[in-house]
Structures are given as structure tokens and as C-alpha cells.
Amino acid sequence: MKKVVVAGQTDTQSCADCMVRPFAICASLEQDELCQLEQLGQRLQYRPNEPVFSQEEIASFCYNLLEGVMRLYKLMPDGRRQIVGFALPGDFLGISVNGRHGISADAIGSVAVCRFVKKSFAGFVEDRPNLLRRINEFIARDLTEAHEQMVLLGRRSAEEKVATFLVKWRDRLAQIGPATEMTPLPMSRLDIADYLGLTIETVSRTFTKLERDGVIEIVQGGIRLADAARAEAMAAA
Amino acid sequence: MKKVVVAGQTDTQSCADCMVRPFAICASLEQDELCQLEQLGQRLQYRPNEPVFSQEEIASFCYNLLEGVMRLYKLMPDGRRQIVGFALPGDFLGISVNGRHGISADAIGSVAVCRFVKKSFAGFVEDRPNLLRRINEFIARDLTEAHEQMVLLGRRSAEEKVATFLVKWRDRLAQIGPATEMTPLPMSRLDIADYLGLTIETVSRTFTKLERDGVIEIVQGGIRLADAARAEAMAAA
DNA sequence: CGGGCGATTGACGGTCATCAAGCTGTGTGG
DNA sequence: CCACACAGCTTGATGACCGTCAATCGCCCG
Numbered sequence: 001m002k003k004v005v006v007a008g009q010t011d012t013q014s015c016a017d018c019m020v021r022p023f024a025i026c027a028s029l030e031q032d033e034l035c036q037l038e039q040l041g042q043r044l045q046y047r048p049n050e051p052v053f054s055q056e057e058i059a060s061f062c063y064n065l066l067e068g069v070m071r072l073y074k075l076m077p078d079g080r081r082q083i084v085g086f087a088l089p090g091d092f093l094g095i096s097v098n099g100r101h102g103i104s105a106d107a108i109g110s111v112a113v114c115r116f117v118k119k120s121f122a123g124f125v126e127d128r129p130n131l132l133r134r135i136n137e138f139i140a141r142d143l144t145e146a147h148e149q150m151v152l153l154g155r156r157s158a159e160e161k162v163a164t165f166l167v168k169w170r171d172r173l174a175q176i177g178p179a180t181e182m183t184p185l186p187m188s189r190l191d192i193a194d195y196l197g198l199t200i201e202t203v204s205r206t207f208t209k210l211e212r213d214g215v216i217e218i219v220q221g222g223i224r225l226a227d228a229a230r231a232e233a234m235a236a237a
Numbered sequence: 238m239k240k241v242v243v244a245g246q247t248d249t250q251s252c253a254d255c256m257v258r259p260f261a262i263c264a265s266l267e268q269d270e271l272c273q274l275e276q277l278g279q280r281l282q283y284r285p286n287e288p289v290f291s292q293e294e295i296a297s298f299c300y301n302l303l304e305g306v307m308r309l310y311k312l313m314p315d316g317r318r319q320i321v322g323f324a325l326p327g328d329f330l331g332i333s334v335n336g337r338h339g340i341s342a343d344a345i346g347s348v349a350v351c352r353f354v355k356k357s358f359a360g361f362v363e364d365r366p367n368l369l370r371r372i373n374e375f376i377a378r379d380l381t382e383a384h385e386q387m388v389l390l391g392r393r394s395a396e397e398k399v400a401t402f403l404v405k406w407r408d409r410l411a412q413i414g415p416a417t418e419m420t421p422l423p424m425s426r427l428d429i430a431d432y433l434g435l436t437i438e439t440v441s442r443t444f445t446k447l448e449r450d451g452v453i454e455i456v457q458g459g460i461r462l463a464d465a466a467r468a469e470a471m472a473a474a
Numbered sequence: 475c476g477g478g479c480g481a482t483t484g485a486c487g488g489t490c491a492t493c494a495a496g497c498t499g500t501g502t503g504g
Numbered sequence: 505c506c507a508c509a510c511a512g513c514t515t516g517a518t519g520a521c522c523g524t525c526a527a528t529c530g531c532c533c534g
Binding site: 074076077080081082084095096097102103126127128129132133135136137139140141142143144146147148149150151153154155194196197236237 | 364
């Protein structure tokens with residue numbers, strides 16, 4: 001029986017049968033440590049488009065994403081938005097540099113997280129170099145991806161941006177789940193536009209152009225990479 | 238007497254009188270640890286435009302930047318370049334995620350670094366949670382700055398990009414050295430263009446426009462923020 | 475059936491890239 | 505001492521790419 005829990009309420013579910021553990025920071029923990037950490041975590045569920053934390057907010061918690069997809073973004077004072085990443089199960093969120101969140105995070109569809117009070121989590125991490133190193137690797141990976149995204153934003157054309165996004169998104173999904181013929185796109189066109197530094201219209205036009213050119217096929221809720229080789233060529237490096 | 242050392246040669250100089258220690262990861266070390274680390278580090282000097290490490294190269298070393306400015310960048314197969322950051326004294330470089338460098342790094346002017354063999358450095362860090370946490374904070378800060386740079390690249394106009402760059406560069410210099418009336422720009426216009434996702438012509442035009450508008454004054458080797466308030470308004474958030 | 479939201483398509487214009495000169499300062503050699 | 509070369513920077517003319525504004529479509533759901 002699946003229990004539906006709304007944000008703010010807790011659930012009791014064991015780390016033992018956590019699907020994302022091999023992908024999460026928890027993979028660096030021994031069995032007994034895992035039990036200790038379990039005491040600190042709280043399982044929460046968020047509904048579509050519900051905010052999880054916000055830019056400038058005091059960063060009291062950090063999160064393991066268990067299920068669903070989140071958008072991570074920054075807003076400018078005049079409302080312009082830049083999505084800096086999409087989070088998938090296994091991702092660790094909420095690291096902050098000055099006690100406040102540098103970005104905002106929303107659920108895209110339904111989302112389940114494992115939430116920790118930052119202070120107690122920090123205490124747990126304190127003298128566990130294994131876990132510290134694992135967190136290190138996670139941030140370093142994020143930084144590497146951020147560098148690649150800068151290349152995309154600063155130096156690629158609209159068509160290259162869209163193709164690159166689709167190829168990388170497919171690859172990320174393949175890493176955490178079974179490979180599928182169809183690549184689901186849970187985020188809206190507007191989300192994609194704000195991720196790629198484009199407008200929604202340009203994204204839409206580029207999708208249809210790629211479809212006309214036989215590179216992709218647009219299907220309900222996602223796309224199919226009809227000519228993966230050509231898409232990968234556009235995404236080169 | 239100042240000793241000039243070229244890349245590949247060593248120098249013996251003590252961490253005790255290291256100017257950048259308070260800004261570097263070393264600030265988290267006790268006196269005795271500092272001495273141990275000193276055994277592992279090697280002081281090296283690089284000439285203007287000399288590469289320090291390169292994308293895809295096996296990452297055998299990591300570096301503390303002691304003096305000078307470096308450009309950190311990624312190259313696309315067709316030669317397009319995106320500068321992902323400029324490094325200043327105190328910065329820690331060479332973190333890699335898969336054993337290979339994700340970016341390239343050059344000296345811009347003359348540069349001095351403290352170089353460590355990654356393996357021995359990793360051994361030193363191993364069971365020093367203080368240092369691990371400090372490195373964590375450094376990467377997290379880099380990631381936060383990367384997020385801000387994504388907003389700039391994806392969502393700001395050319396004028397906003399240049400103004401933002403100048404304001405932030407001035408602020409960074411102020412943090413590690415004495416505040417000065419003139420803001421030196423050791424990097425070329427092309428470097429600035431490749432950092433902001435623009436062409437050199439657009440950067441040049443924007444500089445002259447900002448000067449005509451009384452926002453900046455272009456001087457030998459740098460600029461003066463004539464109307465800092467207006468520049469900061471353009472850089473808002 | 476009608477309302478509403480997300481996506482698509484079209485017409486148009488602006489911003490910034492491209493191509494091409496010309497400029498400025500610095501170093502070099504006759 | 506001046507001509508010259510060269511690299512970095514600036515300026516100008518032109519146009520492409522993508523943003524803006526607006527209309528329409530398709531789909532879901534009440």
C-alpha cells in the first residue's frame with residue numbers, strides 16, 4: 001500500500017529499501033551509520049509546482065531527492081529567470097555558502113525528498129571523512145556540469161542548445177533508470193527555455209525544426225531521438 | 238632579493254610568510270600541519286600566457302594560486318572558447334571529478350603557484366575533516382558563482398554583462414587587496430568577451446558606450462568606475 | 475460545450491555577430 | 505631618430521539570429 005503524504009508531514013520508511021541510495025551521498029555509509037542518519041531524516045512529499053526552498057531564505061535544511069524531478073533556478077529582481085539545473089533522484093540539494101540558499105527549488109511533478117535539519121546533519125558529517133569526501137565529489141560534479149552549461153549558454157546556437165539538452169537529458173535518465181525508447185520531458189517548454197537561455201517560442205520553433213529534419217519525434221510528454229547520431233553531433237563536446 | 242623562477246623549477250619559500258594563506262584553504266590548518274603540508278608543496282612560476290594545466294589532461298596536480306591572475310576556460314572542438322572564471326591569489330585549482338581536468342588554465346600575466354601532487358595531497362587531506370570542510374566551502378563558493386554566471390550568460394544584455402563584470406571584478410580585487418581608485422584589468426578584451434559570451438567587438442563597443450555615458454573611464458590597463466552607483470544598478474542582483 | 479493553459483506558428487524588429495578598416499601604443503631595426 | 509611592424513583595440517556597415525508581440529491551435533477538464 002502506497003501512502004500519500006503531503007508536504008509538512010512525516011512518513012516512516014527505512015533507508016534499507018531506499019531506491020536511490022546507490023546514487024545518493026548515503027552510498028558512502030556503513031550499515032550502522034545509515035541507521036543513525038535515518039533518525040535525522042524526514043521523508044516529505046511535494047505536489048507539482050510546490051516550492052521546496054527559495055533563494056535568500058535561511059538554509060535550515062538540506063535534502064536528498066528520492067522521487068520526481070525538481071527545477072533549480074535563480075530569479076532576477078525584474079522577474080527574469082535562469083534555471084541552473086534539473087535535479088533527479090539521488091541528487092543532494094541545499095548546500096549553501098553563507099547560511100542562505102543561493103537558488104530556489106520547486107517540484108516539477110510530484111516529488112519525494114529525505115529532509116535533514118542542516119545543523120544536525122552537519123553534526124553527523126563532522127567527523128566522517130568518507131561522507132565529507134562523497135559530498136565533495138557531488139559538489140565537484142555539479143561544478144563540472146555548471147562549466148559545461150556555461151559553454152552552452154555563452155557559445156552555442158539555439159539549435160545546438162536544444163540538441164545538447166535533449167542528448168544530455170536522455171543520458172542522465174539512462175544512468176538512474178532503465179533505458180527507454182522514448183525520452184520523457186517532465187518540464188514545460190518554458191522551463192527548457194529558461195534553462196537554455198532562450199524564449200519559449202524559440203524552443204518551440206527549434207523542436208519543430210528538429211522534427212522536420214528527422215532528428216527527433218515529438219510525442220506526448222516527451223520526445224524520441226529518431227536520429228541520435230545527428231543529435232549527438234550537434235551536441236559535440 | 239627576489240628570485241625569479243621559471244616553470245618546472247622549484248623554490249624554497251616558507252608557508253609561514255605566505256601572503257595568501259588567510260584566503261587559501263591553508264587557513265584551516267594548525268601550525269604543525271602547515272609545516273607538513275609545506276613538504277608536499279612546490280613553488281612554481283609561470284610566464285604570461287603559459288598554460289598551467291589543460292582540459293582532458295590527467296589531473297596529477299592541484300594548485301594554490303599565490304600571485305597573478307589565471308583564466309579558466311573550456312574549448313569546443315571547433316575552437317569556440319568559454320572562459321568559466323578568472324582565478325586570483327588564494328584560489329584552489331585542479332579539482333577534478335574523473336581523474337582528468339574538466340577545464341584548462343593559463344597564466345594571464347606572471348603567475349606563482351604552490352603545486353601539490355594530487356595523490357600525496359589526497360593522503361594529507363584524508364583524515365583532516367577541517368581541511369575537507371574548507372575545500373568543500375571553496376567548491377561550494379565556486380558553484381554559487383557559477384550559478385550567477387549562468388544568469389549573466391543566459392539572461393543579461395551585453396551592457397548588463399559588461400557592467401556586472403566590472404563591478405564584480407572590482408569587488409573581488411577589493412577583497413584580497415587594498416581598495417584602489419583604478420580597477421586594473423589584466424585580461425584582454427578577448428578574454429572578457431569569452432567570459433561574457435560576447436564578441437570582442439561588442440565588448441569594445443560597450444566599453445566606449447559606458448564611457449560616453451559617464452559610467453566608466455577607460456584608462457591604461459584598466460578602468461575607473463566613474464559612476465559606481467549606476468554601474469551597480471546595471472549589475473543589480 | 476466552453477474555459478483555460480501550454481504549445482505552436484507567423485510577422486516583425488532589435489541586438490549582437492560578422493566582416494572589414496583604421497587606430498594606438500610599443501618594440502625593433504635601419 | 506624615425507620608419508616600420510605588429511598586436512590589441514576601436515569603429516563602421518551589414519545582416520542573421522533570436523526576441524517580441526500577437527493570433528491560433530490542441531488538449532484537458534469542468
